[in-house]
Amino acid sequence: MPARIEDVALKAGVSTKTVSRVFNREPNVSEKARARVEAAARELNYRPNPSARSLAGNRSYLVALLFDNPHAGSSYVMELIVGVLQACENTHYNAMLRPLDLSADPVAAIEEFVAQFRPDALVLAPPIGDDLKILRRLDEWNVRYSAISARSSHARIGVGFDERRAAAEMVEHLAALGHRRIGHIAGRAGHGARAWRLAGYRDGLRKAGLDYDEAVVVDGDFSFESGIAAGAQLLDLRDPPTAIFAANDDSACGAMHEAFERGLSIPRDLSICGFDDTPASAQVWPSLTTVHQPCREMGRIATEQVLLSMRDPGAAQTVRISYEIRIRGSTGPVRAKSATGAYRGARKG
Amino acid sequence: MPARIEDVALKAGVSTKTVSRVFNREPNVSEKARARVEAAARELNYRPNPSARSLAGNRSYLVALLFDNPHAGSSYVMELIVGVLQACENTHYNAMLRPLDLSADPVAAIEEFVAQFRPDALVLAPPIGDDLKILRRLDEWNVRYSAISARSSHARIGVGFDERRAAAEMVEHLAALGHRRIGHIAGRAGHGARAWRLAGYRDGLRKAGLDYDEAVVVDGDFSFESGIAAGAQLLDLRDPPTAIFAANDDSACGAMHEAFERGLSIPRDLSICGFDDTPASAQVWPSLTTVHQPCREMGRIATEQVLLSMRDPGAAQTVRISYEIRIRGSTGPVRAKSATGAYRGARKG
DNA sequence: TTTTCGATTGACAGCGCTGACAATTTGCAG
């Protein structure tokens, strides 16, 4: 049987309340008392019972990371989690995970979840923080939350970076390599990331003095498969782009796949770049030029902020962090163009 | 304020204990009582308070997944987690995550963790289930656990599949393509997976009537970088292999990278296959021939078994599941050999 | 009808902690 607070109090010669104060870092404990309590606790190998503490304190000490179910299994979410766990270290808080089916009724699912587990705070992985219906309901229920990479400014607390500027820089990088016809594979509708990256794409074109041509902007949904389809669509054009900026790495890899299937060489015949810096982006060959976003740090910061908001509402905010363009092997100088349509139909697998 | 068990009891006209029985699926509750309780609970939108339940029942209703810290962020672990979460659904159990630093003192870390959070059960991700020191301590402390892909049979409860046979099949596949010199990139020392896959490699060679040559077996540690190094080592040989079986996909991708850097074509000049079927393995080009292991299912089963063992010790066991060889583009028929050492030094990046 | 015994139900203490608030001590000006 583990030691209880009473045992510690007895051994330290103080009341249980004083022990409680020490363990909860409450003020108004003399150094002497604190020392005696700490010594006694160490000796008895005492750890507060989380359930008792939750019950008495009417808090769960739980932070839940909500994410889109289809992303379950992705290393992006896993990185976020690790960040959340880091933020919980040395606090009394604990992390929980909740995959959500956004195509069903996420509001109901969240309500059910909150009712059942009573988390003290939520961390919303994208694109959940973009759903105003959800945010408003959370406000109504008075549930604290922090949003990761949310487009809307409705979420007061969270973390993000300037995806639009990053996307623009990526396009400028391509333009600097001499590319004049740069395609874009857009993200999934409803994701803030889609809008931001598309806007950044246009910014980048503008800065490079290039015209926006919707013929070379095709829809995707962030998946590898959608990247294959989008890549095919772009390469089938009469006047295909010489470079493709995909809204994320998975779809960039899909486009790369399609290009290889057609016997193209990358980056000789086609430059491709992505966004996110997933593990796969470094493992493909040539490795993918992309935007590195520090997911783990983002998970950590989002959690820290929401925990901060519990101690000191008003102190917490949306933190803007920095990203990094990682230029790797998949982008290179544009080549003198071969005959129009030369790519079409070659070795299509 | 959410409804309490007392409110439900009052509304249903029964004692709180009867409500408790209904919610804990205890026997000896009449159909009538059950129906009334369920109706009342529904009406009041009642959910048992997890903390109160834990405190009174002296259980945490927590299952923790322990994994090796360096794997944090990998999709493998994430898939396991999703499986663990699936198993917890519709139970009162909840999943927790715990990255562990195996290079430090994992026994102490686990002890600390168990003391603090008091999980009712642990699920051990590889290679934790291979560490007898840890398992014996858990037995001492009387902590239930379930091991995923543990080599040792010390863990009575868990899940795994015949990695050795899968590896052998992979090698036989290569042999069937005409390869006579098949290299192996081994896994990290201490991982059961290393031993199993290496043994399977030898089995496969034997079945194909090929001799084992330690010159084409090089060490790796399951990382992409180690795959690059190992690939370089193999391709630098005077008589390099025409096919490489890597102990996992990351190192296989590394070897592929190295081959491409040398201007080789895959699978024309070199066949490569891996193990695990990570997301990246499908995204590289050509996509990787590999062994698919159903991680999510493994996480789920490992959890189910350990939860089962709480209700009915003796019923739980180590479940052996099936795998699948996924033959994709990275393996192909062997070619007539070019001049010895022809690969060496070409375009080394 | 009465008895018996298993099935069902309930009463109540107490799990280990914290919140509210009361009591006590301390520090310091008067």
Place this chain on the structure above:
DNA sequence: CTGCAAATTGTCAGCGCTGTCAATCGAAAA
């Protein structure tokens, strides 16, 4: 010293539930 406010410490109820065990019920047996 005394008085008083601030700092420190303690008391105790109660958080919402389950374990234990006693009470009650119902149906088959006598």
